[in-house]
Amino acid sequence: MNNGSPSIPNVHGRAGSWQDADDATGASLFPPVGGPFQMSDTGDPCRLLAVRTYGGPFLQWGATVYVGLGAPYNASAYKGVSFWAKAGASSSTGVRIAFPDKDTDPAGASCSTVVNSANACYDHWGKQLIIPMSWTKITVLFSDLTQGAWGNLVSHFDPATVYRIEWDIPIDASFDLWIDDVAFVTQ
Numbered sequence: 693m694n695n696g697s698p699s700i701p702n703v704h705g706r707a708g709s710w711q712d713a714d715d716a717t718g719a720s721l722f723p724p725v726g727g728p729f730q731m732s733d734t735g736d737p738c739r740l741l742a743v744r745t746y747g748g749p750f751l752q753w754g755a756t757v758y759v760g761l762g763a764p765y766n767a768s769a770y771k772g773v774s775f776w777a778k779a780g781a782s783s784s785t786g787v788r789i790a791f792p793d794k795d796t797d798p799a800g801a802s803c804s805t806v807v808n809s810a811n812a813c814y815d816h817w818g819k820q821l822i823i824p825m826s827w828t829k830i831t832v833l834f835s836d837l838t839q840g841a842w843g844n845l846v847s848h849f850d851p852a853t854v855y856r857i858e859w860d861i862p863i864d865a866s867f868d869l870w871i872d873d874v875a876f877v878t879q
Contacts, residue, residue: 696741698729700759708760708856712745715752715863722746734870739776739827742872746780749864758858759874764794768852770876772833779823780868787869788860789832790818794853795846796839803844815843816858823869831877 698710710729714721722745723729732744745757761767779785794800796816803813817837821830837849857874861867 696731698731700761705762706765707762710743710757710759712755712757714747714755715750717751719750720747721750721755732870734872736827739872742776742870744868744870745861746783746868748784748861748866750861751863754863754865755861755867756858757861757869757871758856760856761854763799764797764853764855766852767834767854767876770851770878771835772831772877773857773874774829774831774877775874776827776829776872777823778827778870779825780870781825782866783825783868784861784865785823785825786820786862786865787823787867788818788820788862790816790858790860791834791837791849791851792816792855792858793850795844795850797855799855800853811845812843815839815841815845817849818858818860827870827872833877 700706700708712721713725731741734742743757795802796813798805798813804811805813817839819832819836834849834851839845
């Protein structure tokens with residue numbers, strides 16, 4: 693991230709870049725959707741540049757910042773991910789980290805893009821998090837992930853078919869989220 697590029701290094705078959713999205717209900721989002729994603733200066737000499745997204749509130753499904761991993765990426769050699777994060781002053785601190793896989797992402801062709809169908813896409817495996825107001829290392833294990841129980845329900849998360857890692861911001865939240873040093877963990 694410190695080189696300023698939104699692309700991740702191509703290591704162990706991972707390939708992708710940072711992006712963000714929102715439900716287009718009129719609130720602002722930084723960086724703007726569709727433009728080049730840019731890293732932000734942290735003002736901290738120990739962590740020069742990091743992912744930053746801020747804006748809201750959004751009213752339909754919220755907003756997300758995510759990093760693509762490949763089509764899909766096999767993360768089965770790992771137990772989860774770690775990353776550093778912080779929430780800005782007066783920011784909502786609740787987010788959900790999510791891992792779209794072959795069963796929950798439309799690209800996997802196992803779920804339906806029809807809203808409210810019994811096997812609807814986007815009920816990704818994930819975990820609710822509270823992001824502190826100061827830089828904190830957070831580890832999320834794949835064994836702690838759950839689905840929201842509203843879409844294509846499957847018996848387990850498949851780390852061999854991960855499309856991206858998302859940090860989902862809920863509806864009605866004004867947010868300022870910083871993320872740095874995302875890494876897969878083996879223990």
